[in-house]
Amino acid sequence: MDTKIFSSSESQSQRHNVPYIHKIGIPPKQDLLKEFKTTVKETLFSDDPLRPFKDQPKSRKLLLGLQAIFPIFDWGRSYNLKKFRGDLISGLTIASLCIPQDIGYSRLAFLPPQYGLYSSFVPPLIYAFMGSSRDIAIGPVAVVSLLLGTLLQNEFDPVHNADEYRRLAFTATFFAGITQATLGVLRYNKERLPLINRTMISSAITIALQQLKGFLGIKHFTKKTDIVSVMKSVFGSIDHGWNWQTIVIGASFLFFLLSAKYLAKKNKKLFWVSAIAPLISVILSTLFVYISHADKEGVAIVKHIEKGINPSSVNEIYFSGENLLKGFRIGIVAGMIALTEAVAIGRTFASMKDYQVDGNKEMIALGTMNVVGSMTSCYVATGSFSRSAVNYMAGCQTAVSNIVMSLVVFLTLKFLTPLFQYTPNAILSSIIISAVIGLIDYDAAILIWKIDKFDFVACMGAFFGVVFASVEIGLLIAVSISFAKILLQVTRPRTAILGRIPMTSVYRNIQQYPEATKVHGVLIVRVDSAIYFSNSNYTKER
Structure with missing residues (x-):
């Protein structure tokens, strides 16, 4: 709002030495109901989404309606073999990255490994039809997996109460999808929330610390995520808990993975080296354990992975009782974080290719795929930054790359899961550590300090809250400081x-x-x- 105060104006005012004042007219009175309708429309439907349907024949309205719900009917009309070639290459590339990552991320959520693969089969298919981003790659991600696992194990033990734990995970996924879709229907179109940036560095450190169990071969590990408890558990097991064979395997392949990432960073044309490095690591480490029988020397392995595609989980979702409220609460938190990350990633790559991503369609697409995913044995899926970056670098043209990736995961679930039986847990820990290291962005924290000191305080509050307490405490601190900042901006x-x-x-x-x-x-x-x-x-x- 600009306010102009004039010390002098027109010649007449100057002669009488009287300041000239601009008077503001009183707006005309409006009917209360009309004013309420106008306010609701401006708040929820400021872009008038039904405008293209006006004065159109029924057949045209049907086509526009299908295109609004399923954007694939819009861009699919211009799809050709050249675009498919780019999508095929990028889909195969991200599939080689997602399969080992999915098995590892399911461990963060304290779920059996097949559920990570399930979550990269059904959700990407649905998103490909409903999403508006060409570059985003869908599947489980480290931050959401850690958050979900942390919140769920506060309610049920994932080992002794595995059935209840799994059911609560599906319930939380269902309500995460409901939350996302509802925000999309209500046109809650935000550029992005800053919470994901504030918790990203601390979450990456927490995730890396959690992988020390598999990396060092420790059998008895703390369930807490704070750095003090983790360090006590690590050094308390140094005499009888560490397994040197496991450490050698983990350290060797971690060096290989980091070297591949460094090479890809130095030469953008070699992005595929970093993309296939996790799958190569899994294959080589699995062969080594199988041939050397290292599992008999204390090297922990994945063991059995269920073969077959997603079974139905509709009957496992809690729709009543006290567990319904638990799933609702966890789902809202996980859904908001997943939504923030996906929208931010989608718009980042859209700006690089100079096209628009419809935030509301993204929310509805993400919500729908998680609702359906909760009914097909999936847990919360969202956009993955690492996979989306590989997808972009591989030359993807449309969301068909997600379909290609999903089909590869389908074939893996149908035929190849027995091959992962001897995969050492150490290699999965190494893959996760190498993936989350890229989330530690010191430059972003420095930039926040330069731009907004109050925002930096919120960032540091979230950092110390996550590292020294828990993920939910860090998020609570970030939300509280952000809310205080908003109040200060409004009142001051x-x-x-x-x-x-x-x-x-x-x-x-x-x-x-x-x-x-x-x-x-x-x-x-x-x-x-x-x-x-x-x-x-x-x-x-x-």
């Missing part, structure tokens, strides 16, 4: 003095634009907030 709005940019009619903050000059005899003030009862006195005093 910033003001700026504007000046005119030379040779233009544009006015900008004179502190941000030193070349801007004040207009002689005029003070132009901008208040960076709406003025109402909570900040009116503060604005007046300023």
Whole structure:
């Protein structure tokens, strides 16, 4: 809002030495019901989504409706063999990355390995038909898997109460999808929430620390995620818990994975080296354990993975009782974090290719795929940054790359899961550690410090909360500080003095634009907030 205070104006006012005041007219009165309808429309449907349907024949309306719900009917009309070739290559590439990652991420969620593969079969298929991003790759991710596992094990023990734990995971996934789809229907179109950035570094460290169990071959490990408990468990097992064969396997392949990532980072054309490195590591380590019988020397292996595609889990979702509320609470938290990450990733790659991603369609697509996923033995899936980056670098053209990836996972579930029986847990830990290291972005934290000190405080609060307490405590701290920041911005709005940019009619903050000059005899003030009862006195005093 710009407020202009003139010390002098027209010649008549100057002669009488009376300041000229601009009067603001009172808006006309409106009917209460009409005003309410207008407010609701502007709040929920500001973009008027039904506008393209006006004055259209029924056949055209049907086609537009199908395209609105399933964007594949829109871009699919121009699909050709050249695009399919790019999608085929990128789909096969991300499939080689997702299969070992899915097995590892399911361990973060304390679920059997097949559930990670299930979650990369059904959800990507649904997203390919309903999503608006060409580059995003769908599946389980480390942060959401850790969060879900942490929250679920507070309710049920994943070992002694495996059935209840699994049912609660499906219930949480169902309500995560309901939350996402509801926000999409209500047009809750946010650019992105900052929480995922604030918790990303700390979550990456926490995830890496959790992998020390498999990396070192420790059998008895703490269920807590804070750094103090983890370090006590690690060093308390140094005499009788560590397995040197496991450490050699884990360290060797971790070095290989990090070297592959470094090579791909130095030469963008070698991105495929980093993409297939996890699968190569799994194959080589599995062969080594099978040939050397290292599992008899204490090297923990994956053992049995259920063969076959997703079984139905509709009857396992809690729709009543106290577990319904538990699943609802966990699902909202997991769904919001998953949604934030997916929308941010989708828009990041869309800006690189100069096309638009419809945030509302993304929310509905993500919500639908998680609702259906909860009924087909999947847990919360979302957009994966590492896979999406590989998908982008591999030259994907459309969401068909997700279909190709899903079909490869289908073939793996149908025929190849027995081959992973001798895969050592250490290699899965190494894959996860190498994946989450890329989430530790110091430059982002430094940039936040330079841009907004209050935001940096929220970032550090989330960091220490996650590392020294738990993921949910870190999120709570981030939300609390962000809410306090919003209240301060509303009740203490910033003001700026504007000046005119030379040779233009544009006015900008004179502190941000030193070349801007004040207009002689005029003070132009901008208040960076709406003025109402909570900040009116503060604005007046300023």
